[in-house]
Amino acid sequence: MTANYQVLLYYQYTHIEDPKKLVVEQKELCQKLNLKGRILIAEEGLNGTVSGTMEETTRYMEEMHQHPLFENMPFKIDLHDGHAFKKLTVKQRPEIVAWHMNDQKVDPNQLTGVHLSPSQWYQAMTEEDVIVIDGRNDFEYDLGHFRGAIRPDVSTTREFPEWIRQHKEDWKDKKILTYCTGGIRCEKLSGVLLQEGLEKVYQLDGGIVTYGKDPNVQGALFDGQCYVFDDRISVPINQKEHVIVGKCHHCGSPAEKYLNCRYDPCDRRHLVCPDCESIHGGYCSNSCRSQDTTTSN
CATH class of the missing domain: 3.40.250.10 (Rhodanese-like domain)
Structure with missing residues (x-):
């Protein structure tokens, strides 16, 4: 497949006077550009990751850099062969990363490494x-x-x-x-x-x-x-050597594929090797497999 899509990863810690208004603006902009992904907005800033065609994502970055709050916001860009998300969600949150430090708040614009x-x-x-x-x-x-x-x-x-x-x-x-x-x-x-x-x-x-x-x-x-939080699940990093560190949940052999347990009430995220994926059918345990009445095992 041709890599004619891009996945953008970006954030900016900056005071946003009216987060609710920015949520509406971001949703309208992304819908206009056919982007999919997740954007979180709080008074402390914006945290987003979206996917779209090269033309659509380039236009999004251009429009964001015209906004006075985000004119210097850096974007990390990955090429992809399609959307990395199934839908678009833009939400207001108390924080753009859930730290819940009510008694120990940190402002990265004032204190950071x-x-x-x-x-x-x-x-x-x-x-x-x-x-x-x-x-x-x-x-x-x-x-x-x-x-x-x-x-x-x-x-x-x-x-x-x-x-x-x-x-x-x-x-x-x-x-x-x-x-x-x-x-x-x-x-x-x-x-x-x-x-x-x-x-x-x-x-x-x-x-x-x-x-x-x-x-x-x-x-x-x-x-x-x-590990990435979209449909790709993972991306390679080391271009010099490939060292597998993950271990299969079932047998302990080298593994790099994450699955969520096929039994919905469990949904346990687990690493699995190709053999065990076939043997266990996507379930994290025999118990989950036996309890799942939604499919024929």
Whole structure:
């Protein structure tokens, strides 16, 4: 297939006076351009990912850059062979990433880690006595991560502050590197680390997806694939070597494909190898398979 579509990933922390009005404007603009995807808008900013043809997504970026709040907003662009989303949703939320830090709010425009370019990040990772923290959820880490990165013991972003408080004494006086998919989660994650008294805090500018496209580093030291929240599920990052880090939920063999359990009440996200996908039919367990009365097994 010809890659005549693009997937855009973007965000901007900026004060939005009337989020409800911007929701209406964004919905109208995306519908006019036939875009699909998810856009979250709050008083603190905008977080979006949409797909469309090259012409449609280019027009969207041009129109966004004409808006005074988003004139300098960077876009991460992936080529694709069709829409990466089934529909368009534009919603107002209290936050553009659900941190739920009512008593510990962080404004990335006031407090955030030092941004490192892909080349600077690669160099920093090769230094001694460096702590690399994956700023994503555990299932994202399991599919792919930077070599030597700490796997966070969290299943949602809101659990990060407490997890940091449990470990911060072990990280004092060390250089801390944080990363996530596109950079948005690290804007506040690095701020939380600073609030907790850690001083040498850095983040990967543009996240994993930007790192994978940089011609100087070519995704080096990232093992596995990067989980993305659209129909693609994952994208390759390391252009120099392909190292599979995921393990099949059923047999433990190397695996890079995520499935949601076919039994709807379960819907468990699990990695599966080709053999076990065939053997287990998309179910995460024999129990789920036996309980599913909607299909003939």
